[in-house]
Amino acid sequence: MTTVTTGDDGFDRERFEQEFAAEARKIGRINIALFGKTGVGKSTLLNAVFGKDVTATGSGAPVTRGSRLHIHKDGFLGIIDNEGLEIGKDSADILGDLRDLIEVNRAGALADQVHLAWYCVRANDHRFEDTEADFVRGLAELGVPVVLVLTRALKTPAGDIHPETLEFAAYIESLDLPIVDGRVVITSAIGDPPMGFGEFGLQELLDCSFRAAPDGVQVAFVAAQQYDLERKAHEARKAIAAAVTAATAAGATPIPFSDAAVLVPIQIAMMVRIANLYDLGLQRSTALAITATTFATQAGRSLVTGLMKFVPGVNVAAMAISAGVAGAITYGMGEAWHLISRRIASGELDAAILADSEQLGRVFLEEFKRASASKLGKLPPSS
Numbered sequence: 001m002t003t004v005t006t007g008d009d010g011f012d013r014e015r016f017e018q019e020f021a022a023e024a025r026k027i028g029r030i031n032i033a034l035f036g037k038t039g040v041g042k043s044t045l046l047n048a049v050f051g052k053d054v055t056a057t058g059s060g061a062p063v064t065r066g067s068r069l070h071i072h073k074d075g076f077l078g079i080i081d082n083e084g085l086e087i088g089k090d091s092a093d094i095l096g097d098l099r100d101l102i103e104v105n106r107a108g109a110l111a112d113q114v115h116l117a118w119y120c121v122r123a124n125d126h127r128f129e130d131t132e133a134d135f136v137r138g139l140a141e142l143g144v145p146v147v148l149v150l151t152r153a154l155k156t157p158a159g160d161i162h163p164e165t166l167e168f169a170a171y172i173e174s175l176d177l178p179i180v181d182g183r184v185v186i187t188s189a190i191g192d193p194p195m196g197f198g199e200f201g202l203q204e205l206l207d208c209s210f211r212a213a214p215d216g217v218q219v220a221f222v223a224a225q226q227y228d229l230e231r232k233a234h235e236a237r238k239a240i241a242a243a244v245t246a247a248t249a250a251g252a253t254p255i256p257f258s259d260a261a262v263l264v265p266i267q268i269a270m271m272v273r274i275a276n277l278y279d280l281g282l283q284r285s286t287a288l289a290i291t292a293t294t295f296a297t298q299a300g301r302s303l304v305t306g307l308m309k310f311v312p313g314v315n316v317a318a319m320a321i322s323a324g325v326a327g328a329i330t331y332g333m334g335e336a337w338h339l340i341s342r343r344i345a346s347g348e349l350d351a352a353i354l355a356d357s358e359q360l361g362r363v364f365l366e367e368f369k370r371a372s373a374s375k376l377g378k379l380p381p382s383s
């Protein structure tokens with residue numbers, strides 16, 4: 001028997017933390033091998049797409065003994081790089097090390113495999129050597145999908161990608177290399193604001209990479225990247241819909257009304273899923289969950305009490321409403337939790353609000369009430 005220490009606010013911290021960690025493990029990791037000369041903009045690209053340069057945080061463990069490849073792991077992302085080695089001169093060594101890495105992990109967990117390579121060339125270099133083409137072919141032969149990225153690209157004053165860059169891309173594409181979609185992705189990770197243009201090409205880079213990455217790491221990729229928040233929202237909505245369905249089914253069985261608003265396992269599962277999709281981290285998610293639960297429990301209770309006035313003493317009707325209410329409350333929880341998660345990821349909620357649980361609670365509550373009421377309004381009238 002499981003004892004759930006639901007106090008008045010119904011929050012079981014230990015359980016939440018365990019579920020959070022279990023969900024993070026389940027999501028796994030995407031590993032990207034990153035290649036390109038020093039200064040082409042690899043770190044800047046990582047920052048723009050993942051919100052951090054994982055290679056900058058510590059040296060990363062050597063892949064195998066004596067290997068010149070390094071794997072930097074951070075949450076849902078692993079970056080493999082060849083710091084200090086030169087494509088061309090050291091190609092055989094790099095490919096050999098990568099082959100070792102792939103062989104060692106072939107039978108192992110998906111989270112330890114190499115899922116994708118980004119081969120970066122500075123757009124302005126206008127040079128793509130035979131040794132680089134050979135290297136790209138070598139990567140593809142190892143079974144790693146290669147996205148060929150032109151970095152630090154420039155735009156004309158009219159806002160078009162520089163014609164010479166387009167020519168350079170067309171030249172590389174004419175080589176018929178085994179690259180994803182057969183095409184080159186032209187990017188600028190930070191743009192050049194004084195020159196009048198911002199970042200571009202990152203959405204294409206992500207779309208192309210998502211198409212090439214194995215199914216089993218798609219969610220890790222969604223969680224790791226911080227550029228395309230709509231991908232996160234899409235997954236979060238699926239989690240909310242699943243929880244609402246499950247809660248509605250659970251609500252149809254006679255649960256005590258006092259429990260309708262507390263954090264049932266369905267709601268915890270939904271919350272840890274969404275928090276992980278937005279990569280909020282354990283500590284922050286736990287603190288948020290405490291606030292959310294406190295406010296939702298109060299609101300849920302008054303919602304249920306209000307509804308009960310309309311069905312005095314009719315047990316069957318009460319149970320039917322209970323199913324709808326369980327779904328509506330779960331929907332309200334999900335939408336409010338999602339709103340907070342999304343605003344944190346987009347930087348709309350600053351540290352001051354996050355530290356102020358009253359203020360945060362009000363944001364949560366407003367969305368909770370709006371969403372659960374919209375769901376309740378769609379319930380068939382009870383007879």
Ligand SMILES: Nc1nc2c(ncn2[C@@H]2O[C@H](COP(=O)(O)OP(=O)(O)O)[C@@H](O)[C@H]2O)c(=O)[nH]1
Nearest residue numbers: 038039040041042043044152188189190191192
């Ligand atoms: N304007 C502009 N500068 C960039 C861009 N990407 C990188 N840089 C600059 O190029 C330099 C080298 O970038 P970095 O990311 O450190 O290259 P890495 O050695 O490949 O990791 C830095 O000064 C960056 O600010 C870009 O998209 N636009």
Ligand SMILES: [Mg+2]
Nearest residue numbers: 039042043044
């Ligand atoms: Mg760097």
